[in-house]
Amino acid sequence: MQVRKALNLTVSISALAVGLVVFVLLSMLFQVERAMKAGEVADSIVSSVFERSTLRDDYLRTKSERARIQLLAKQQEIGRLLHIAEEKFWRAEDKAIIVEMVQDHQSTQRLFTAVMTSGAAPLSPAQAAIHSEMEERLHTQIIMRAYETVIHARDLQQAGRRQLISSLTMAGGSIAGTIVLLAVAVFVNGWTVGRTVTRRVAALRDGAATIGAGNLEHRISMSGDDEFVEVSNAFDSMAANLQRSYRELEKEIAQRRRAEEALHKNQEELELRVAERTEELEKIRQELERQNERLHGAFHDLKVESENRLQALEELRQKDRMLIQQGRLAAMGEMLSHIAHQWRQPLNVVGLITQQLAMDFDCGGLDRHALQLHVEKTMRILGHLSQTINDFTTFAGPDRARTVFQVDEVISRTISLTEQSFRSQRIKMEVTVEGSPVIDGYPNEYVQVLLNILMNARDVLLERNVGNPLVTVRAVTEKGKAVVSIRDNAGGIPEEIVEKIFDPYFTTKESGKGTGIGLFMSKTIIEKNMGGRLTARNVGDGAEFIIEV
Known part of the structure; x- marks a missing residue:
């Protein structure tokens, strides 16, 4: 048992040393982190003191209210940093420096207050001269206090660096000492275990060689209470068993010789029985x-029946495919009935462009360039209407080709189709694109989704007569997905219907102004056709729609 105890002792010492190293490392990391934070506070104090000097010169030069407010704010920030420094520095000399800095800060604060309040009332020429001299003295004292504060801040900065270096040095020394202690303990214990193991293994090797040479009467007879004694006893027991087995084997050999003679006789009888059995097996083979x-x-009958069943199963599958195709055709018919809803908003934009042409003509502002711009925008919208027919005609079809497209380009194309409508209603649009998000999907269908959400935002802003209406579009890349959020400030979606807005034929608009298909189709396009996610929620003073693909 001594070897096992020694090994357990080695493991215990190693575990204790590792725990000690971890404890020391964590303690030193805490000290290092505290020292680093103290250094950061000292750096911030130095920076703030120099900024205060700049703001002080600005105030003394301009006497403006803005400079006074900034100077007071910087004074408060320095006071807050000094309060933090009292917690971060623990050495007596460092705390003495902080106390002096606090006193300088309070004195400087009083001097600033005296400068700011002086000269508030009208003064006679004699009083003005005395006041000017006093103000010059206050300015001189402020500069001296600022210089003393800078010196103390530099001392505090050096103390933070010394504190960091001291913590790092202590951490390295503690870890090195613990590792050396662990190495010495493991070496001593390993040397002791190795010496014991070597002697025991030599005795076991010699005894095993003697027994292996055929001397089954030899016994190792090792004394002690460790594991090698157990192995020695096992070897001795094995030798005794082998000796006993050898004697029994000699007896068994004699018995087997007699058994072979009996077996030969039985073999002849078995051959006769085999001949008889062979004849019986031949009859069984014929049967x-x-x-x-x-x-x-x-x-053959089962094969014919299986073929008939497979044919029937194929007919059932053909009927299923026909039913699926009929369902798809029915869905296509329903989508065609929704094109009117998809066209209504772009047609409104075309109408607004036409009205703008008339207004520009009446005002004399319609030149060739403006006319060309309106014509191009109208043709883009008409092209989009034609593309809408193609998109909905091929909806749910298996032959649509996916493509990788830039989200910012799609947003720009959508904004170009809606900006005239939004501008005419005095609705402000803000677009932000971070990075270069891309999507593998269907760009025309994605444009349709953006149009639906933007036009719904426009309608609700107009319906609720919101002051300073705003629509914000933001595109980013998050966790490998292109995320586009569209937010308005129309007051949000009522909580009782927020879960229903994506249902088909659900609308909050008046009769004739909405069919309730736009958001339903948008969710279908994003989630079923493009494998993304379309959600809505209330944030701040409006609603936000989030498209993730």
């Missing part, structure tokens, strides 16, 4: 051949 012929006929 099996007849049964095989019957099974072959049954298999």
Whole structure:
């Protein structure tokens, strides 16, 4: 048992040393982190003191209210940093520096207050001269206090660096000492275990060689209470068992010789029985051949029946495909009935462009360039209407080709189709694109989704007569997905219907102004056709729609 105890002792010492190293490392990391934070506070104090000097000169030069407010704010920030420094520095000399800095800060604060309040009332020429001299003295004292504060801040900065270096040095020394202690303990314990193991293994090797040479009467007879004694006893027991087995084996050999003679006699009898059994097996074989012929006929009948069943199953599958195709055609018919809803908003934009042409003509502002711009925008919208027919005609079809497109380009194309409508209603649009998000999907369908959400936002802003209406579009890349959010400030979606807005035929608009298909189709396009996610929620003073693909 001594070897096992020694090994357990080695493991215990190693575990204790590792725990000690971890404890020391964590303690030193805490000290290092505290020292680093103290250094950061000292750096912030130095920076703030220099900024205060700049703001002080600005105030003394301009006497403006803005400079006074900034100077007071910087004073408060320095006071807050000094309060933090009292917690971060623990050495007595560092705390003494902080106390002096706090006193300088308070004195400077009083001097600033005196400068700011002086000269508030009208003064006679004599009083003005005295006041000017006093103000010059206050300015001189402020500069001296600022210089003393900078010196103390520099001292505090050096103390933070010394504190960091001291913590790092202590951490390295503690870890090195612990590692050396662990190495010494493991070496001593390993040397002791190795010496014991070497002697015991040599005795076991010699005893095993003697027994292996055939001397089954030899015994190792090792004394002690460790594991090698158990192995020695096992070897001795094995030798005794082998000796006993050898004697029994000699007896068994004699018995087997007698058994062989009896076996030879039995073999002759067995050959006779085999001949008889062979004749019986031949008869059984002939019977099996007849049964095989019957099974072959049954298999042929089963094959014919299986073919008939497979044919029936194929007919059922054909009927299922026909039903699926009929369902798809029915869905296509329903989508065609929704094109009117998809066209209504772009047609409104075309109408607004036409009205703008008339207004520009009446005002004399319609030149060739403006006319060309309106014509191009109208043609883009008409092209989009034609593309809408193609998109909905091929909806749910298996032959649509996916493509990788830039989200910012799609947003720009959508904004170009809606900006005239939004501008005419005095609705402000803000677009932000971070990075270069891309999507593998269908750009025209994605444009349709953006149009639906933007036009719904426009309608609700107009319906609720919101002051300073705003629509914000933001595109980013998050966790490998292109995320586009569209937010308005129309007051949000009522909580009782927020879960229903994506249902088909659900609308909050008046009769004739909405069919309730736009958001339903948008969710279908994003989630079923493009494998993304379309959600809505209330944020701040409006609603936000989030498209993730």
